[in-house]
Amino acid sequence: MRPQRSTEAHQTGDFAELVCSNSLKSESENSAPWLLKQEMRAAGCYLLADADATAVPAGHALAVDRVAFSARVAARLEQHPNITIHREEVVTLDPRAADLTVLATGPLTSKPLTDALQQITGAEHLAFYDSISPIVDASTIDMEKVYFAARWDKGSADYINCPFTKDEYDAFIDALAHAEQAASKEWENLQYFEGCLPIEETARRGRDTLRFGPMKPAGLTDPRTGRWPYAAVQLRCENLRADSYNLVGFQNHLKFGEQARILRMIPGLEHATFLRYGQIHRNTYIHAPSLLTETLQLRAHPGILIAGQLSGVEGYTESIASGMLAGIFAARIAEGESPEPAPRASAHGSLMHYITHAETRRFQPANITFDLLPPLEEDLRRRIRDKKERHRMQCERALAAWQNWLRIAVPAPVGTSA
Ligand SMILES: Cc1cc2nc3c(=O)[nH]c(=O)nc-3n(C[C@H](O)[C@H](O)[C@H](O)COP(=O)(O)OP(=O)(O)OC[C@H]3O[C@@H](n4cnc5c(N)ncnc54)[C@H](O)[C@@H]3O)c2cc1C
Numbered sequence: 001m002r003p004q005r006s007t008e009a010h011q012t013g014d015f016a017e018l019v020c021s022n023s024l025k026s027e028s029e030n031s032a033p034w035l036l037k038q039e040m041r042a043a044g045c046y047l048l049a050d051a052d053a054t055a056v057p058a059g060h061a062l063a064v065d066r067v068a069f070s071a072r073v074a075a076r077l078e079q080h081p082n083i084t085i086h087r088e089e090v091v092t093l094d095p096r097a098a099d100l101t102v103l104a105t106g107p108l109t110s111k112p113l114t115d116a117l118q119q120i121t122g123a124e125h126l127a128f129y130d131s132i133s134p135i136v137d138a139s140t141i142d143m144e145k146v147y148f149a150a151r152w153d154k155g156s157a158d159y160i161n162c163p164f165t166k167d168e169y170d171a172f173i174d175a176l177a178h179a180e181q182a183a184s185k186e187w188e189n190l191q192y193f194e195g196c197l198p199i200e201e202t203a204r205r206g207r208d209t210l211r212f213g214p215m216k217p218a219g220l221t222d223p224r225t226g227r228w229p230y231a232a233v234q235l236r237c238e239n240l241r242a243d244s245y246n247l248v249g250f251q252n253h254l255k256f257g258e259q260a261r262i263l264r265m266i267p268g269l270e271h272a273t274f275l276r277y278g279q280i281h282r283n284t285y286i287h288a289p290s291l292l293t294e295t296l297q298l299r300a301h302p303g304i305l306i307a308g309q310l311s312g313v314e315g316y317t318e319s320i321a322s323g324m325l326a327g328i329f330a331a332r333i334a335e336g337e338s339p340e341p342a343p344r345a346s347a348h349g350s351l352m353h354y355i356t357h358a359e360t361r362r363f364q365p366a367n368i369t370f371d372l373l374p375p376l377e378e379d380l381r382r383r384i385r386d387k388k389e390r391h392r393m394q395c396e397r398a399l400a401a402w403q404n405w406l407r408i409a410v411p412a413p414v415g416t417s418a
Contacts, residue, residue: 001089007108008282013087014070015077016047022069024051024062024317030392036321036347036368037062038395039402043328043410046076047320089113095120095301100333102326104307106319107283114284120301125287130314131198131251131280132364134263135371136235137273138243139387146235146268152219159236160245161220162268163229172265173210176203179258182279198252198280214249233266244275244371252278275369288312288355289363294341295329296322296352305330312355314365321348321368328410340409345374345401373398 003013010017025033040048054068077083091112093101105113118126141160148157164172179200202209211217215231222229235245247266252259256277264270288311291298296305307326308319325348329339342349350372358366366372373394375381384390 001087001110004087005089005110007110009108012070014067014074016050016070016073018064018066018069018316022056022063022066023058024048024064024320025315026060027062028060030388030395032347032368032370032373032391033317035395035398036317036351038399039347040317040321040324042399042402043324043406045320045324047073047324050076092116093120093304095298095304097303100303100305100330102305102307102330103310104319104323104326105310107285107309109284109310117286120304121286121291121298125291127283127285127287127363129281130283130285130364132276132278133250134247134252134259134274134278135244135276136247136263136269137275138237138245140269140271140273141235141245142268142270147222147224149220149223153221159234159248160268161222161229162233162235162266163217163220163222164215164231164233164267166230168265168267169211169215169231170207172262173203173207175262175265176200176210179254179262181253182255198254198278199250200252200254243375247278250278251280253280254278275371276367283309283314283365285310285312285365287360287363289358289360292356294349294352294356295339296326297329297333297339302333309365312363312365313351314367318351318366318368321351325352332409340405342409343401343405346398346405347373348402349405350374350398370394 002010006013009019011019024037027034027037037048041052050069050072051062051064054064054072056063056065077085089110089112090105091110093103093113093116103117109117114126146160146162148159149161150157150159176199181200199210199214202213211231215233217228217230217232220228220232220234233250234248236248237245247263250263254262259277260274263274264272286292286306288306291300292306292311293299293302296307296311298304298306305326307323311322311326313319313322325342332339342352344350344353347368351366351368354366354372370391376384376390376393380393381390384393
């Protein structure tokens with residue numbers, strides 16, 4: 001629809017405009033973002049080829065010259081004999097249409113189309129901003145300082161509790177009060193829902209407010225003292241994410257450096273590695289676990305496929321990956337075939353598995369990280385202590401499964417067909 005109608009973040013009318021950073025993340029061998037890109041390269045992904053062709057020096061990351069990148073994508077689309085470009089805002093969706101539709105209008109999907117999508121999915125199935133809690137690598141939690149317990153002993157003791165003394169709590173609140181927030185952008189103009197306040201905002205409302213909110217100690221008896229602590233942070237094992245824990249209710253809008261410093265003041269997390277930091281930003285996305293199949297089709301309207309950030313993935317690379325898959329699936333459907341989901345062992349398959357099977361109540365979009373991939377078998381994990389070696393093995397398995405899938409699911413190599 002650009003340039004006739006723009007969004008709060010886009011600045012040009014170009015295709016594939018990278019709105020913020022120009023990074024497609026790590027190229028370090030055997031990292032999760034590298035794996036995703038290797039799979040895309042193996043599939044002949046056009047956008048990744050364009051990114052590789054316009055790469056600029058960025059250490060271990062793949063960063064692109066954003067103008068040259070957009071220009072190459074535009075040239076590809078404009079010169080393709082089977083593509084006709086209409087620059088206009090799409091305002092309706094017809095679920096009964098005989099044609100296939102791939103909807104990829106991103107986190108800033110325009111209002112009329114959002115309304116149309118809500119009509120066919122149900123209003124409760126569309127989110128308008130992300131409120132993300134940090135995730136910590138389980139192996140970096142100091143288990144001597146924390147304890148497992150369920151509040152009031154109700155249910156199984158799945159939560160890890162990080163207990164605070166009064167002094168520790170006071171120091172934590174002081175640090176929060178002086179922490180630097182991520183620069184708020186004009187287009188964000190965030191209106192927080194009361195049920196989803198960032199912790200720094202809650203802390204500002206009173207010294208004890210967090211102790212009566214997400215840091216409530218009531219019912220969390222510490223087995224070592226037989227008492228409740230002064231305050232506590234609860235860590236919940238992430239459904240479908242191996243070896244990682246979510247800091248419950250700790251969504252925040254602080255700079256990542258500040259989060260690293262302040263969250264490490266939590267008893268037990270002094271040496272923690274964070275797999276994801278808290279964030280709050282505008283983002284339109286569907287509730288994929290209840291709406292989408294693993295082949296990115298709306299369950300209720302299989303002629304409509306959802307791709308990119310709107311489908312519940314997060315990030316440039318993940319959006320490109322999901323777009324490529326939607327293209328492959330749509331081509332198969334157009335040929336009268338059944339689309340074959342990406343293999344679970346691969347990074348693509350793991351992303352699709354996550355967005356379509358995640359905990360349904362508070363679904364949040366996902367970046368590619370190792371905890372989304374199937375873990376190695378228990379005996380292997382016991383034998384191989386070195387995390388790098390485990391990751392290397394997971395990548396090897398992923399790439400093998402992906403190559404097999406490409407042979408079955410994509411008869412003509414994507415990158416070589418006209
Ligand atoms: C402000 C902001 C900053 C971000 N920064 C980063 C970052 O630094 N790194 C990162 O990895 N990810 C970032 N993201 C997240 C995300 O990965 C990117 O937004 C990514 O571009 C999503 O790709 P997409 O193809 O799904 O959507 P987009 O790239 O947004 O493409 C969707 C297109 O659809 C168009 N459109 C919308 N509504 C309509 C309509 N009704 N009719 C016709 N066209 C329409 C839009 O104009 C746009 O051109 C950011 C997101 C936002 C909002």
